[in-house]
Amino acid sequence: MPSTTSEPQSNHLQTLLESARPFLRGQLENVDVKLPSLVAVLKSVGAGECWHKHGSFLDHLVDIYRILKLWGAPDEVCLCGLFHSAYSNSYVNLAIFDPSTGRDIVRGHVGEAAERLIHLFCVVPRQQLIHDDLLFQYSNESELVQHLKDSERSLTNARKGALEIGDEEWRKKLQSILPADGIVLKHIKTGEDVHLSRRVVATFLLMTIADFSDQLFSFQDVLFDNSDGMLKFSGNDWATAMWPGDGKPGLWMNSISRMGAIYTLIVREEELYSIEQPQSSNKNRDEEIELVTPSILENCTKVLSAKDQIEARDMYWEGVCNVSKRGLDGCEDVLKRSLEKNPFVGEPHVVLAQIYLSQGRFEEAEKESEEGLKLLLQWGSPWDKRMSWEGWISWCRVLVMKSKEKSWPQTSWGILNLGLVR
Template sequence: MASQSSVSPAENPYLYSLLESCRPFLRGEFESIDKDLPTLISVLRSVGAGECWHKHGSFLDHLIDIYKILKIWKAPSSVCLCGLFHSAYSNSYVNLSIFDPSTGRQTVRGHVGEDAERLIHLFCIVPRQQLIHDDLLFKYTDSDLVEHLEFSKASLKNAKEKGVFNGDEEWRRKLRLILPEDGLKVKHIKTGEDVLISRRLVAVFLLMTIADFSDQLFSFQDLLFDNSNGRLEWTGNNSGITLWPGDGKPGLWMNSASRMGAIYSLIVREEEILIEQRKKNGQNGGIVEGRDEEIELVIPPVFDYCTSVLDAEEQKEARELYWEGVCQGFKRGLDFAEEKLLMSIEKNRFVGEPHVVLGQIYLSKGKFEEAEKEAEKGLRLILEWGSPWDKRMSWEGWVAWTRVLLMKAKEKSWPTHSWGILNLGLVR
């Protein structure tokens, strides 16, 4: 029997297209993504980025990963390059100044261009913890965000289809209150000077922070900051008793990231409404100086394209159910693991790994159609994130394993001996 391809363009065009966009990263073909990318990575390596510790690996790995995630999300080139150099001058979170901000800006500008370097510099000098959390996230409850997402969807539809604009709607008034149309003044983290950040740049920094958190956070930080409620408020201090890397569990960062995505969507929608209103008023929707409107605000596919908020408690329950299933399945049997994984997916449908493990269980049981469906769901989610939720294995490892499962499900075969499992690996 001829081996089948793991992903067919005819059967699943979206998944095939997504895999194709990720393939250069999976193969390390950086020059096909951007002809300058290999050189930029060499520059980062030459200044020691590969020697710096960073959460679950090296700083260089993290920088490349953020570039990859933003590229998969189809962010503009300047934003992706900002991701590649995003803490190069240090920032409010980490001490990683691989370029001196007083003398290195010209060097960085020469490598990435003026637009990207400006973003990199601003990203490094804003008080990001205050900006993202205190000034934005903590101003909304989860229910506020869910409600405002619904209202904003209707408002945008009315603006585009009917030419109806109502600036007095509650969701727009609140957004303008915490993030005015002309931007927000924050304090430079080192000099204390006022720095004006446009609304669109705030949105870009939200997008980058979602990518940043998804790549680096796991249970180590939850223990370090006592994130026991799953809302990532950074208020605890267990520095004296938290040992790196801990148990390697997935982190409880997804409620916070989903909230960032919701606020990002609110910003994007009101920006679109403002442009539609300018068109109606005969201004042709032209770019307004000082608002960074030349930067496209793309919507990443995660959290239903940033339209859903994951409940903090359900996030916690889903994580524990997943962990129990994958860690206790060997002792308590596949039926036990299957039950826990199904419950985990019901609580948190935004991550791929529970689907992947469930797919392997179905293969072991000879339930090939069910295995194929779960492997496809898992692969889609893992590719869309561009980073693993379960960081015990790399993103590339999870993608490769899931493709093996998908291929075997289509072939309707699965090894019945341990040597057969070890012999797996070829992916088509």
């Protein structure tokens, strides 16, 4: 029978894999010739010795660089990700460089544009910026979804030369929250005014999406009592949050899907601004910073409800952890229902593919394993953090290979022997 995978989809998957391969092989010099030396600098100041949520601070910094690079972010933004909390910030105590004496050192390594972003990222009240000033202003998810639709229509019309009069509800709200000339926040240590352009705010929003997706899992849900999945950081269960906990996927996707939606609104508003005012020369707007949109969450246009996020996570957990109780058919059922609730993560597809392989359903296994691989490559980090991103990618590639070969081991030793991918 012919393969179930279309040629364009296969080509897209190969393109994603080629972008990720230098990270998978540890060939960082093929990403940026200076990257190995920059990682060495981070090692030399102790980043690998610092605890950070899901591992070491060094691991987290390199992961954020990788995610941003795979998303197509410009170099200065990726380098900001690589050093993003190096002076400490409003969330963490990780000053591996002294902000009063180390800025010249960091600037010498990453350049002026990246160091400026790093410094700003470390001195603004990010919880206030991302949550109070942006996310919580769109507490009504239906409003946010409608604004996504309206903004798409506005931009489509503007590109055709049919500019609207500029008083659409989505634009008025966004401009009230984030004016064209940016916003002013208070320095977290000195209390001085810090100006952030709209593009810098958007960049920090993108970095926070990467940051959260890399580090959050069930440990933080317990720590902040995130049982409703809204990630409000309102709880304070410091005594009962035993790290690392059960390792379940965290309930963070509702929050970052809303961040992604707001990011998309900003990107669209910035394009409309450039169409309306093509001769703008306001240097405070940082118009040289390119705003790229990741392919996650359907190019940051979908909002996953907190309810669907919780139900999908729980069904995935049931399917992946209770095979002996449910049997393969029962696990297949809950995994498929999990994907109906949350189609934006790869791991349920990967587990389904293994079920299908064990049942000799090779075409279905190929479809699921390739979809899982695509999503894992798009995210650049795992949703189920019990295994590393590299581990999930390599396992998924084994499943893709065996699906195409239409073979699967029939013994435990055969499973243990798996490993080589082509």
